[in-house]
Amino acid sequence: MPAGRTRRIAINIVGPGRLGSALAINLKSAGWPISKIVVRAGKRVPPATGRLARKVGATVSKLGSHQRLQGLVWITVPDDQIKLVAEELASAQDWRGVVVFHSSGALTSYELEALVTRGAKAASVHPGMTFVHGVRQTMRGVPFGIEGDAGAVRLARRVITSMGGTSVNVATSEKVLYHAFDAFASPLLVALMAALEEVGEAAGIAAKDVRRMAGPLLQQTLKNYLDHSAAKAFSGPFIRGDAAVIRRHLTALEPLSHAREVYRALARTAVARLPVKNREALEELLRTTT
Numbered sequence: 001m002p003a004g005r006t007r008r009i010a011i012n013i014v015g016p017g018r019l020g021s022a023l024a025i026n027l028k029s030a031g032w033p034i035s036k037i038v039v040r041a042g043k044r045v046p047p048a049t050g051r052l053a054r055k056v057g058a059t060v061s062k063l064g065s066h067q068r069l070q071g072l073v074w075i076t077v078p079d080d081q082i083k084l085v086a087e088e089l090a091s092a093q094d095w096r097g098v099v100v101f102h103s104s105g106a107l108t109s110y111e112l113e114a115l116v117t118r119g120a121k122a123a124s125v126h127p128g129m130t131f132v133h134g135v136r137q138t139m140r141g142v143p144f145g146i147e148g149d150a151g152a153v154r155l156a157r158r159v160i161t162s163m164g165g166t167s168v169n170v171a172t173s174e175k176v177l178y179h180a181f182d183a184f185a186s187p188l189l190v191a192l193m194a195a196l197e198e199v200g201e202a203a204g205i206a207a208k209d210v211r212r213m214a215g216p217l218l219q220q221t222l223k224n225y226l227d228h229s230a231a232k233a234f235s236g237p238f239i240r241g242d243a244a245v246i247r248r249h250l251t252a253l254e255p256l257s258h259a260r261e262v263y264r265a266l267a268r269t270a271v272a273r274l275p276v277k278n279r280e281a282l283e284e285l286l287r288t289t290t
Helices: 020-028 049-058 079-090 109-116 150-162 172-185 188-203 208-229 243-250 257-273 278-287
Strands: 009-014 035-038 061-064 071-077 097-101 123-129 141-147 166-169
Touching: 020 035, 020 049, 035 049, 049 061, 049 079, 061 166, 071 208, 079 097, 079 109, 097 109, 097 150, 109 123, 123 150, 123 257, 141 172, 150 166, 172 188, 188 208, 188 257, 243 257, 243 278, 257 278
Parallel strands: 009 035, 009 071, 035 061, 071 097, 097 123, 141 166
Antiparallel strands: 123 141
């Protein structure tokens, strides 16, 4: 199919939350017509949904409204609703000639089986990016993990490229591990920052100063990792094999049970996978301290 014609396919967003809204805006900017913003039936349409529809030139539709969806349907509801929404959509029309995506990182395109049996081509298309309130997220440079029907995957690649993103093929059997990888890169990284804040507070650092004090160290560490590797970004008492300092850390953290548990888990990972001196002594220390 010619690229110009592909770019004119109508796109419908089902579930205009943070991700769905970001996709609609980025798709519109990339030249794709947004046809419908689809919401659940029986609920008042939130003002934000109306504003989004006006912004991208779409109409608001409700599930079960018997308005035919054509072109590409992109389901961006929470994971536990994808299969239910697919089943509800499947009974509404003939799906031959329609492509359907969902954007779960953990679930495969099999969640859309109800639509596939009615003729749709399906893929899971997951952006490896964090979406939070108040931050307008561009898709430029974002890697999308994709798997599914060959025809749907081809369209996904075209759509992703048009937004400035990149496509990464994910094996269906490895989808959950792929999503766990992303969990380490974002929500669990933020959880580490929560532990950092707890330790900072215990150390007497004012809450307003924690990010200012940790910021330069965090930024340089992340830059070192992105520019080089985990091994080359590693520093501190572990790489020196300083068991005495690490023991003092563990003792001082005893009143902070959650932060201490995080420290021990990360310390074991460091000793197992990163270049450390005095490895046997560190392994013994982590094994015998509880």
